[in-house]
Amino acid sequence: MSRSGYTCVRYIFCYINVLLWLSGCGILGVGIWLKTNHEGYASLVPQYSWMGADIVFIVIGAVTVLVTFFACCGSWFQSRCMLITYFSLVIFMFLMEFAMATLAFVYRERITELLKDELREGIEHHYSNTTDNGLSMIWTHTQQQFQCCGIDRPEDWYEIDAWPNQRIVPRSCCRPTEAQNPDCWKENNQDAWFLKGCSEQVLMWFVSQLHIVGIVGLVVSFIQLFGLISAMLLFCTVNHKRSNGHHYKAYPAT
Template sequence: MGVGGGLKCVKYLLVLANFIFWLCGLALVIVGILVQVALHKTFMIHDASASGAPIVIIAIGVVIFFIAFFGCCGAWKESYCMVTTFAVLLSLIIIVEIAAAITAYVFRNKISAVVQDSLTEMITNYHNGTDEFKKTVDHLQEDLKCCGVNSSSDWKNFKPDRNSVPDSCCVNVTTNCGSATMTDPVKVHQKGCHDAVEALLKKNIQWVIVAALVIAFLQIMGIVFSCILMRGIRSGYEVM
């Protein structure tokens, strides 16, 4: 015996909500992968702790992806057991997300130290790095219009004259434009990459937080709809 009236509307809303969850789970997996690639390829951040956030995002995305599919099937089939399991699992996911948010807040100030260490390592390994590594570093400096970690002086060991920087530090990038121009603000960017990278990471984190809040709201609504549907299904069993 299927549910009817207002409960049928709740059923379809739950199916729709789960479809949105499914998309959100897929989006989280994609975002987590992009963040991981950005941290370890574009920004050359090798600190293991930096992988924590994107890995958690990917893991939550995968779990939501499968739970949403499970909940959608349960709602469509009007299975009390499946809908109940879905509500319980979704509640556990919210608890994990809250724990992850608290952890991210506690360690929020570590971003600066991780960026500092990673950029310092980037400059140290520039000479012995592969062509791909050097291109990545150059693209970073060109795109963010910065030079070195805290200033262009961080490249003092780049050449024997201790006054040259990579051409990617130049305001107008041309061949050998960085030779003997380290402290020339007209030709070379004097601002280091640390603040620019940190600001970019924090900006992306803000978008992740906004997305997390939206998903959390949808998840809470999903639990509410699940409880209403569970009650309706159980009432139907009792009538039968």
């Protein structure tokens, strides 16, 4: 590779990873904020609290910061060790993404039922009607946003721990036209409720957003592919130049 081409690839690679590193710091910060201020998010799936939004953001942010650190330092200081570490990490991430996507597709029905069971567990035993916790906030927002009630049906809210022996629903199940009715959440006012379950509504919304998922997937794949090619080009060029006693900058060989 010519010196100008090498320098161009090196700087583009470095600057892109600086931006990704900053993004990773932001994602990590959001995860920490969710962990410290909205612990109820994990109650959505109590048996799998490690899958909560806070933990997911923290893991994604930490991995992004770590991987891009090796990329930035490897390209800027022309470190072969850091470049090959970055290359290996990206390969590992790609294989993990492929494996997770494959498993999610193969076991999609089982995963759906498992999530429904866990969501139902969260409603029955972790939902609180008296405290403004993360779980109640999520359900309130979800039911109002998607105009739904419960997981599969409004009856999912009947006789939960928050209101034992009562066949009622949260006020967020009430239609907007019935919001002024102080008793809209009671059993004798079922006509005032959203009748569709949230699992169906959220699934329909997700299907309608598949084009966005596809675009995000393509962008992530392009960044990973660019990173792999760039890292290998930089590694091979640095290795070749140093084997011949040449350095583009006076950095010690590593």
